[in-house]
Amino acid sequence: MAKISIVLKAVGALFLFLPAIVFAESPVTENLDSGDTSWILTSTALVLFMTLPGLALFYGGLVRSKNVLSVLMQCFSIACVVTILWVVYGYSLSFSDGGGMNGWIGGISNAFLGEVTRGSMSGTLPETVFVMFQLTFAIITPALIVGGFAERMKFSSMLLFSVLWSSLVYFPVCHWVWGGGWLAEKGLLDFAGGVVVHITAGVAAIVAAMVLGNRKGFPETPMMPHNMTMVVTGAGMLWVGWFGFNAGSALAANGDAGMAMLVTHISAACGAMAWAAMEWVKYGKASALGTVTGMVAGLGTITPASGYVGPMGALVIGLSAGILCFFATGFIKRTLKIDDSLDVFPVHGVGGILGTLLAGVFVSAGLGGVGLAEGKTISSQVGVQLTGVIATIIWTAIATFVILKLVDAIIGLRVSEDEETEGLDITQHDERGYIL
Amino acid sequence: MKLIKAIIKPFKLDDVREALSEVGIQGITVSEVKGFGRQKGHTELYRGAEYKVDFLPKVKIETVVSDGDVDKVVEAIRNAANTGKIGDGKIFVLPIEQAIRIRTGESGDEAL
Numbered sequence: 443m444a445k446i447s448i449v450l451k452a453v454g455a456l457f458l459f460l461p462a463i464v465f466a467e468s469p470v471t472e473n474l475d476s477g478d479t480s481w482i483l484t485s486t487a488l489v490l491f492m493t494l495p496g497l498a499l500f501y502g503g504l505v506r507s508k509n510v511l512s513v514l515m516q517c518f519s520i521a522c523v524v525t526i527l528w529v530v531y532g533y534s535l536s537f538s539d540g541g542g543m544n545g546w547i548g549g550i551s552n553a554f555l556g557e558v559t560r561g562s563m564s565g566t567l568p569e570t571v572f573v574m575f576q577l578t579f580a581i582i583t584p585a586l587i588v589g590g591f592a593e594r595m596k597f598s599s600m601l602l603f604s605v606l607w608s609s610l611v612y613f614p615v616c617h618w619v620w621g622g623g624w625l626a627e628k629g630l631l632d633f634a635g636g637v638v639v640h641i642t643a644g645v646a647a648i649v650a651a652m653v654l655g656n657r658k659g660f661p662e663t664p665m666m667p668h669n670m671t672m673v674v675t676g677a678g679m680l681w682v683g684w685f686g687f688n689a690g691s692a693l694a695a696n697g698d699a700g701m702a703m704l705v706t707h708i709s710a711a712c713g714a715m716a717w718a719a720m721e722w723v724k725y726g727k728a729s730a731l732g733t734v735t736g737m738v739a740g741l742g743t744i745t746p747a748s749g750y751v752g753p754m755g756a757l758v759i760g761l762s763a764g765i766l767c768f769f770a771t772g773f774i775k776r777t778l779k780i781d782d783s784l785d786v787f788p789v790h791g792v793g794g795i796l797g798t799l800l801a802g803v804f805v806s807a808g809l810g811g812v813g814l815a816e817g818k819t820i821s822s823q824v825g826v827q828l829t830g831v832i833a834t835i836i837w838t839a840i841a842t843f844v845i846l847k848l849v850d851a852i853i854g855l856r857v858s859e860d861e862e863t864e865g866l867d868i869t870q871h872d873e874r875g876y877i878l
Numbered sequence: 879m880k881l882i883k884a885i886i887k888p889f890k891l892d893d894v895r896e897a898l899s900e901v902g903i904q905g906i907t908v909s910e911v912k913g914f915g916r917q918k919g920h921t922e923l924y925r926g927a928e929y930k931v932d933f934l935p936k937v938k939i940e941t942v943v944s945d946g947d948v949d950k951v952v953e954a955i956r957n958a959a960n961t962g963k964i965g966d967g968k969i970f971v972l973p974i975e976q977a978i979r980i981r982t983g984e985s986g987d988e989a990l
Contacts, residue, residue: 664929666922725923735925772926785925 475566481695482571488686489578493585494521496679500734501589502875503672504784506665508865509593510875516588516597520604521581527608528577529555535613536576537621545624548617565693575690576616583612583639589784590647591654591855593665594862597870599855606845607646611838615642619830629815630830631805631823633702634691636746636798637834644791645838648774648782653846654855656781658862665783670730677734681710684741688748698812702748706741709760713740716764732768735789739767742793747801752810759800763793795831802827879974879987880948884939885911885967886959891937897958898941901950904990906941917965936967942974944987 498517502510524532534552541549551557555573564572584604591600618625619632632638657665667673688706692699717736718728743763744756751759770788774780782788802824807813814823849855856862861869868874886894891908898906912933919932943951952969960966979989 661927664922664931666924666929721923721926725926727923729923731924732926768926775925775927 473563473566474568475694477695478566478693479568479571481699482567482575482690482693485686485690486571486575486578488683489575489582489690490521492680492683492687493517493578493582496676496683497582497585498676499672500676500680500738501592501784503669503674503676504589504667505593506865507668507876508867508874510668510867511873512597512866512870513588513592514875515871516600517585519597519601520585520588523601523604524581524584524608525577527605528573528580532580532608532613533558533573533576535609536580536616539622540617544622545627546618547614547623548621567693572693575693576620579635579639579687580608580612580616583635583643584608586639586643586786586790587646587650589786590650590782592783593866594654594657594856595650596854596857597866599849599853602849602853603650603845603855606849607842610841610845611642611646612638615834615837618834625830625833628826628829629818629823630826631750631801632746632798632830633749633801634688634745636742636794636801637830640742640745640790640794641798641831641834642838644787644789644794645835646842647786648780648791649839649842650846651780651782651787653843653850656779657783658859660781661776661779667731674730674734677737681737681741684710684745688745692749698749701752705751705753705756705759706744706748708753708756709740709744709763710737711740712757712760713737713743713764713767716740716761717768718764720765720768735771735785736764736768739763739789739793742790743767743797743800746794746798747804750801750811751804754810755800755804759797759804762800763796766796767792795835798827798831799824879942879944879977879990881940881942881972881974882948882951882955883970883972884955884959885913885936885969886939886955887961887966888935888937890959890961890966891939893958894939894955897954898951901947901954903941903943903947903951906939909938909940911936911938915965915968934965942977942990944990 494517498514501517502513505513531550531553533555534550535548538548538552540547558569558573560570562569584607587607616638617623619630619638620626630637684706685703689699689703692702714733714737717739718733721732722728740760740763744759747755747759767789770792771785774782774788775785803809803820805811805814805823806820814820846855857866857869884894895906912935914932914934917934919930919934922929922931941951948971952971955969976985977989978985
């Protein structure tokens, strides 16, 4: 006992000195803004909350009860795996200088976050906060793709796919747009990730759905959401978390952040009501699922435009998102019969494309936006937006296709027919979501 | 002795249980079941995808009564479970050969 207490005292004494040691190591960071820093710390938590548990619950409720854990597990595992990737080379490839290749990809000078210290800065923020904030975006993007291949992909293949996809699609495209790459040079407007997050995820999801093939029994067999309460709960978390996503993307606690939050909220509300109204007209009733799906469409669509447009732009963007994504969902699922199981492409992909293009329109000061860059007209800006959209779609589609074929060749993509019937919870994880 | 088996609308269960207590029924067995009759199923819409739900949830009540009680029990269930709308369910009456109370070994009407 005596020995233990001596050790405890020694440890206690060490802690007494710790603050002094920390202060001694911290260099002076003159341009640090504590208001900005605290808002981005908060935003980071909000954006992670979108994935865990917001998106996980949203997706988990949409699948059948035998697959609920597999979806929750995919979202959680992606969060962990992407975190490790981000440390090893993801942050570096996305945000460091790529030298001669800088248009396309960052360098490896910041691998293992080698240059990130307590004192290093990113604008008015500690770089650590910027690293964390951006990491939460890198997490949610592959997590969104889960909706395309839900209920039929092997867990191991999903992990390998997510690692390769983040490396070959997310990090490069993130660098193109936000890391000083070629689209940034061209002046592409993508405030919070219409191109970087929603188009990449949407396109990847539909490519994955086509490469894996439809779920067994689709579309004849009913595959209804097993828990709509979970879906609506998760959707509510997404709405709240999106304030961090969009208003946080100002990377400051200022007027841009405030306007981004306002337009984000307006667009979510408009998207939800537009979708519900479409259902009411077409099917006679407005549904809870339609309303929250319209909300996600409104949020995804305002994302690229959120820092540039005003409230009027947000009304138009939200309403058009609800209507266009509503028709896109029916077209992909029932006309083309592609089993993008949780409708990632029609909601996020189409929303991302629409929002990125409309950002180029409603940025105009005449339409309530912050104003076009010098020398740009609406049509030239929309031209830049269109270039970014098309390039991202092409790169994402090709890279995703190749990655899936590669993973298929190495370990296979799909579970067996028996396993699919039994459900991924039992066959992939030896667990059940519900023991009632 | 007769087995009375009734398929009813789930929300009518409490009314039926009360009506059965009033006519002196000492015990019933209840199961949640699914099926279809003339009511057929209904359709559900999720993001515009229409799903036909063929089997509707119902509640099955089973109770064994002495021959003399059959009419009043059937009447009690009918009155309590009736909404006048399609899908109210059905009552079946089946003969029972023997009943035994496990604890005491009593048999026949005594065991009910």
